[in-house]
Amino acid sequence: MEMQVRDLAVARGGVTVLQGVTFRLAPGRALVLRGPNGIGKTTLLRTLAGLQPPVAGAVTVPSEAVAYGAHADGVKAVLTVAENLAFWAAAYGTHQVAAAMDAMNLQGLVHRRAAHLSAGQKRRLGLARLLVTGRPIWLLDEPTVSLDTASVALFAGVVARHLSAGGSALIASHIDLGLEAEVLDLTPFKAQPGHALAGKALAGAFDEALE
Ligand SMILES: Nc1ncnc2c1ncn2[C@@H]1O[C@H](COP(=O)(O)OP(=O)(O)OP(=O)(O)O)[C@@H](O)[C@H]1O
16 A cells, blocks of 8 residues: 655644655655654654644545554553553454564563563564554654664564565664665755644634734
8 A cells, every 4th residue: 555645734732843745655665754853753653643633735545554653662561562462463453463472572571561571672562563453554753762783683674574565664763774765854844933733823813803
């Protein structure tokens, strides 16, 4: 499934941070989002994941086609590794727990509660969730944070296999995963200061009218 994004504007805290974002992400391809801290990479990914509405523009794929790997891993602390994966498999209606566990090298941690995992182990569990979703388009926000060199390589292999199987990935990352990927620099899409949400602008006009 190809993701097409046209003239997208996205906002955080009532302020538009990016506008005019336009790109295509074809099956089998990876696209790396670049741009300085605070430009809006997370905000763009959250919008594409359907967690917040865009200010303007269009996205051609439904949020049911995407799996979002956020900063917060979404791991349930009181559940074990196996229980977390089983929970997600039930939520997404899939049966890929064992494969996900193997792929992210979690076999030795199956019965450990997530609360007792190290930061890197927890991150590996969070990334295993992507495989359990069975969804074709992965939106990844700094997926390698807390991972050691071996785990980065492991995850890069997981993404490469996902691409080979016809999936795609949009990745915000400051490090090179060694994947064959195009780069989308968000700097040209930075919204001009003072570009407020339409709703806010309307509210302002209403306030003025009352004065
Ligand atoms: N809850 C919030 N309320 C108001 N502003 C916010 C909120 N969260 C983030 N922002 C601001 O929105 C802008 C975009 O943030 P975002 O997290 O999308 O950037 P980023 O490119 O992912 O940054 P980084 O590379 O540091 O992770 C930043 O200027 C940030 O300070």
